[in-house]
Structure formats: C-alpha cells, structure tokens
Amino acid sequence: MRRVVLIGSGEVGAKHAEALTRTDGMDLVGVADPSPVIAPPGRVPLFARWETALDVLAPDVVVVATPPGTALVAARAAARGGVAVLVEKPATLDPAALTPAPEDRRIFVAFQPHFAPGLAELLDQAPTIHRAEVTLVCRRDRAYYRSWRTRYATAGGVLHQQAIHGLALALRLLSPGPIASCAAEVQHVRQWAESEDRISAEITFEDGTLLTVDARVDSVGQPRRHEVTLHIEDGQRMHVRGRNLEAGLGDPLSAPGDLALRQAMYRALPADDASPRHPSLFPLPALSRTLEVIDHAYRTARNASEAGTAA
Incomplete structure (x- = not known):
C-alpha cells in the first residue's frame, strides 16, 4: 500500500481525493490546503501547510492539485524528498521556470487521457x-x-x-x-x-x-x-x-471513464528512481x-x- 498526500483541496483536488480513495494500492493519508474548498474524505486529516504534511506523514506519493506557480514549488519540494510526484497541469505558466532541476525526474504531469x-x-x-x-x-x-x-x-x-x-x-x-x-x-x-x-x-x-x-x-x-x-x-x-x-x-x-484513467495513471507512478517509466x-x-x-x-x-x- 502506497501512502499518498494530496496538496490542494479545491475542485480539482476533490476529484483526485475521490479517485485515490477508490484505487487499490493507494492510501490517502493526508490533505494539505490552508483554505480548503471541499473537506477531505472520511477521517483523512487536513493540514494547513503542505510542508508539515510531508514531514509528518512521510508519503510515498504526492499529488499536487494547486494553481500554477504554487504547484511547481510544492511538486519540486516533495520530489526532493525522494517520492514520486504527480502535478496538475500546467504546473506553471512560465516556460523559463522549467529550467531543469535534479528532482524533476521524479515529477510527472497529470494527463490521465x-x-x-x-x-x-x-x-x-x-x-x-x-x-x-x-x-x-x-x-x-x-x-x-x-x-x-x-x-x-x-x-x-x-x-x-x-x-x-x-x-x-x-x-x-x-x-x-x-x-x-x-x-x-x-x-x-x-x-x-x-x-x-x-x-x-x-x-x-x-x-x-x-x-x-x-x-x-x-x-x-x-x-x-x-x-x-x-x-x-x-x-x-x-x-x-x-x-x-x-x-x-x-x-x-x-472508452474508459475518467475514474479508470485516473486509476491507471496513479498505478503507473514509479516506486523508485530505478523503476521503468510507463x-x-x-x-x-x-x-x-x-x-x-x-x-x-x-x-x-x-x-x-x-x-x-x-x-
């Protein structure tokens, strides 16, 4: 079972939260958002700061569903901890912000289609x-x-x-x-x-x-x-x-539905740097x-x- 932290609890984050709770092998252990639009599911704890959630929960996977700019900062911080990261598009509006960083090899963009x-x-x-x-x-x-x-x-x-x-x-x-x-x-x-x-x-x-x-x-x-x-x-x-x-x-x-595509995307995330890439x-x-x-x-x-x- 892979421990997942979700950063962002707005419209898009809620879609990820629902799909993650319905995906075998994924355990949503925490949600981070200072002003959540939608409450986390069940008894999943809510954190005001994503930095705290990452430190306390030590996840295996992080899903970032925040607006552009913030998303890239959070995704790179999570990836530096050695976890696989899935970040919502477009992550940033500035092409120059994507100057290569070592942790980028662990970050993938959420394109379930x-x-x-x-x-x-x-x-x-x-x-x-x-x-x-x-x-x-x-x-x-x-x-x-x-x-x-x-x-x-x-x-x-x-x-x-x-x-x-x-x-x-x-x-x-x-x-x-x-x-x-x-x-x-x-x-x-x-x-x-x-x-x-x-x-x-x-x-x-x-x-x-x-x-x-x-x-x-x-x-x-x-x-x-x-x-x-x-x-x-x-x-x-x-x-x-x-x-x-x-x-x-x-x-x-x-055609498969959105849930099936999201589940396939989550399951494809590599377990470590040596794992083959889908x-x-x-x-x-x-x-x-x-x-x-x-x-x-x-x-x-x-x-x-x-x-x-x-x-």
Whole structure:
C-alpha cells in the first residue's frame, strides 16, 4: 500500500481525493490546503501547510492539485524528498521556470487521457509524424471563472487550461525542432475573465512539421470533443478521439471513464528512481516544450473582434 498526500483541496483536488480513495494500492493519508474548498474524505486529516504534511506523514506519493506557480514549488519540494510526484497541469505558466532541476525526474504531469486505449503503444513506438491537428470544443460557464481562474496571470488561457492535454500529446510525437513560424488568432467575446473564448493557431517547425490548433470554450449546440489527428509519414492518419481524448485509438463507444484513467495513471507512478517509466506518464521536463509552444502562440497572436475583424 502506497501512502499518498494530496496538496490542494479545491475542485480539482476533490476529484483526485475521490479517485485515490477508490484505487487499490493507494492510501490517502493526508490533505494539505490552508483554505480548503471541499473537506477531505472520511477521517483523512487536513493540514494547513503542505510542508508539515510531508514531514509528518512521510508519503510515498504526492499529488499536487494547486494553481500554477504554487504547484511547481510544492511538486519540486516533495520530489526532493525522494517520492514520486504527480502535478496538475500546467504546473506553471512560465516556460523559463522549467529550467531543469535534479528532482524533476521524479515529477510527472497529470494527463490521465494519455492512458486511453492505444496511446501507451503509440508513445512507445513514436512513429514519424509530419502534421498534428488539435481540436477542442467545449463550454465553460461564468462560474468556472472564479478565484484564480479569473486572471490570465494566474490561470493562463484556453491552451493552458483545456487544450493542453492534446497539445502535450501531439508535441511528444512531433520532432523537437525550433519554431519557424506561427500564425494565431484569439477571440475574447464574453468578457467573463481575461482568458479568451477561442484560439486558432498554425505553427510550423524548422524541419517542416506542422501543428494546428482550434480550441474554443464558447461553443453552444456543438458536440463537446477534444481530439488529435496525427498525419503519419506514410500517408496514414491516426485519430485520438473523445470528449477529452478518452477513447484514444479505440472505439469511442467503449472508452474508459475518467475514474479508470485516473486509476491507471496513479498505478503507473514509479516506486523508485530505478523503476521503468510507463510510456503514458508525462515527465515534467517534456512540459517545457509544450509551454514554449503555447507561449509563442499567445505572444504572436492577433486579437479579433466578435465579428472576426482583427483589432
């Protein structure tokens, strides 16, 4: 049985708490949050400071579910203690903050959709991809944009918060070359927060590979989906499907649920530095490229009015 400490007891932390208590081999022994939104389950003790929880409980696994910035600090502190750490995306909004640190080898980013059917084999085989298309269609209401999500400086935009699952997957499969060009446009219509309602981007890398993104959270009357289409060098296409990639390369009608994907992610966490790494685990150092591409898209994007005219 692995002892788990959860840092963060908000909306996302509550999802982890529920899933961890339902995962064989995982024992949630403590939750740390100075201002919990949701009480820990059962008799799990609550700590005001995560440093205290780590010292007192001596966990084997730490799950960090706090806003960007705080998440990276807590994750690295936990990893320095020698435990496996799972941190919620995006961990930080600043690519420069991911300057490599020795403890980063023990930190993994929480992308449970990457455990969807067929994706471990895909990541392990790493076929040559010359183009990837990331599509996101979802709906967020006003209540979603509260507290830290209200401002871009603390939450980031659509690419950081919603489309990052597909972007991170695509960028692990595309070549790691520098960005040659980027054409992007953002639309901000509802004015509920600093985050935009839609962003589209076309990013070309120096070796000619291409990444396109169409991500929107303002959609009404459209089926919700978050998918990645991969164009393989031999002309074939692979489609990672689902409301949030959960069908993977399999049949959407038999896609696993969120709980099953989370449980697979928890179980894949290595026991020590010598343990083999599951292909679907997303290592923290790989997040640097994802954040660099996101940062470049936003820095070069033009703003568009509701009618689509450049501002």
